[in-house]
Amino acid sequence: xxxxxxxxxxxxxxxxxxxxxxxxxxxxxxxxxxxxxxxxxxxxxxxxxxxxxxxxxxxxxxxxxxxxxxxxxxxxxxxxxxxxxxxxxxxxxxxxxxxxxxxxxxxxxxxxxxxxxxxxxxxxxxxxxxxxxxxxxxxxxxxxxxxxxxxxxxxxxxxxxxxxxxxxxxxxxxxxxxxxxxxxxxxxxxxxxxxxxxxxxxxxxxxxxxxxxxxxxxxxxxxxxxxxxxxxxxxxxxxxxxxxxxxxxxxxxxxxxxxxxxxxxxxxxxxxxxxxxxxxxxxxxxxxxxxxxxxxxxxxxxxxxxxxxxxxxxxxxxxxxxxxxxxxxxxxxxxxxxxxxxxxxxxxxxxxxxxxxxxxxxxxxxxxxxxxxxxxxxxxxxxxxxxxxxxxxxxxxxxxxxxxxxxxxxxxxxxxxxxxxxxxxxxxxxxxxxxxxxxxxxxxxxxxxxxxxxxxxxxxx
Numbered sequence: 001x002x003x004x005x006x007x008x009x010x011x012x013x014x015x016x017x018x019x020x021x022x023x024x025x026x027x028x029x030x031x032x033x034x035x036x037x038x039x040x041x042x043x044x045x046x047x048x049x050x051x052x053x054x055x056x057x058x059x060x061x062x063x064x065x066x067x068x069x070x071x072x073x074x075x076x077x078x079x080x081x082x083x084x085x086x087x088x089x090x091x092x093x094x095x096x097x098x099x100x101x102x103x104x105x106x107x108x109x110x111x112x113x114x115x116x117x118x119x120x121x122x123x124x125x126x127x128x129x130x131x132x133x134x135x136x137x138x139x140x141x142x143x144x145x146x147x148x149x150x151x152x153x154x155x156x157x158x159x160x161x162x163x164x165x166x167x168x169x170x171x172x173x174x175x176x177x178x179x180x181x182x183x184x185x186x187x188x189x190x191x192x193x194x195x196x197x198x199x200x201x202x203x204x205x206x207x208x209x210x211x212x213x214x215x216x217x218x219x220x221x222x223x224x225x226x227x228x229x230x231x232x233x234x235x236x237x238x239x240x241x242x243x244x245x246x247x248x249x250x251x252x253x254x255x256x257x258x259x260x261x262x263x264x265x266x267x268x269x270x271x272x273x274x275x276x277x278x279x280x281x282x283x284x285x286x287x288x289x290x291x292x293x294x295x296x297x298x299x300x301x302x303x304x305x306x307x308x309x310x311x312x313x314x315x316x317x318x319x320x321x322x323x324x325x326x327x328x329x330x331x332x333x334x335x336x337x338x339x340x341x342x343x344x345x346x347x348x349x350x351x352x353x354x355x356x357x358x359x360x361x362x363x364x365x366x367x368x369x370x371x372x373x374x375x376x377x378x379x380x381x382x383x384x385x386x387x388x389x390x391x392x393x394x395x396x397x398x399x400x401x402x403x404x405x406x407x408x409x410x411x412x413x414x415x416x417x418x419x420x421x422x423x424x425x426x427x428x429x430x431x432x433x434x435x436x437x438x439x440x441x442x443x444x445x446x447x448x449x450x451x452x453x454x455x456x457x458x459x460x461x
Contacts, residue, residue, distance in 0.1 A: 138164030256307030331394025
């Protein structure tokens with residue numbers, strides 16, 4: 001899948017972004033507790049670039065991220081901005097042999113998925129080479145007993161600078177904070193041992209299970225960590241638009257990429273010598289968008305599952321929301337079935353938007369994930385009381401449907417900034433739709449234009 005080279009954008013930081021960058025330059029340990037969509041990645045990359053090339057304060061940086069984020073997000077973000085174009089970012093993914101080869105390739109930033117942290121610490125042991133470590137989704141390390149948390153604690157003394165990024169540091173209560181803050185300050189603020197932290201700020205429940213914070217403990221804890229953490233919610237920043245667009249790049253793995261390319265080529269070349277009408281273009285792009293989502297209907301409406309790459313990125317996004325409710329738009333029935341199955345292990349309250357009661361329950365905070373098709377949720381529904389996160393699992397060419405569906409949350413009465421998350425397969429038809437939606441030109445002409453460009457590209461390969 002050849003990807004068109006897009007012109008670099010000039011990064012003009014908002015005031016809060018400049019503040020965060022400056023703190024990253026001066027502080028050796030910092031927690032950035034910023035809502036999704038506020039630009040944690042570009043903030044961090046800008047600081048890393050300055051620390052390495054202007055201040056000569058670091059040599060190598062390591063980013064630890066969820067798998068799908070490690071595959072695409074950091075590389076894509078660096079490629080987007082003019083001032084970051086020279087940064088060499090090396091994903092450390094795949095087999096052990098591939099990971100070792102990547103670690104021995106010269107780069108500025110190495111990006112590894114969190115499941116390989118234990119392996120990485122054992123590989124380097126006391127020869128740890130990274131003087132700056134970024135924990136993308138710090139709340140992944142909230143369990144002090146988890147192997148990956150212990151592994152990082154083990155090498156923490158070798159890390160000169162550390163950054164923790166998350167939108168929700170304590171989704172299940174203040175106990176979650178100890179391990180995360182320990183990784184930042186090695187026990188300076190919230191005690192050196194979890195047992196001491198519990199004794200100081202919590203009381204064990206009468207039934208012997210779990211702990212409850214002592215009266216006033218939350219204020220004391222927050223005041224103790226205030227100097228090492230920057231906490232910002234999207235709605236606090238009036239300079240931002242009312243709705244924030246967050247594009248999440250999805251990289252297909254090698255097997256899925258080959259399958260996608262073969263099926264895309266076969267589909268496109270079938271109509272090579274046929275005049276493309278709006279109807280045939282819609283059918284064809286529909287199939288390509290199904291492929292991006294991971295499954296495909298055949299002529300008898302049987303479902304063929306192709307890949308889980310977008311589904312994996314979706315699950316990681318829901319994890320990052322840490323319990324915040326999300327309105328999720330899907331395109332096809334096979335999307336719906338696969339999404340529901342993927343969410344089952346997460347024990348969330350998942351509901352399809354079908355009845356007036358579903359709407360009432362969502363607005364009452366009784367639903368975590370509300371699944372809807374944009375055509376059925378586009379008009380007349382007031383869902384703004386139930387949350388502020390919209391997730392587009394599958395994209396639509398209809399600009400009207402897209403805007404109306406977003407308007408279920410982004411409307412009068414919404415008390416928070418609405419964040420619109422889009423899962424976009426790199427090099428796939430998703431990119432055509434996203435480009436058109438961002439340009440507010442998702443029209444029949446744009447669809448035909450994008451499809452003809454894809455056919456020309458396939459014919460020339």
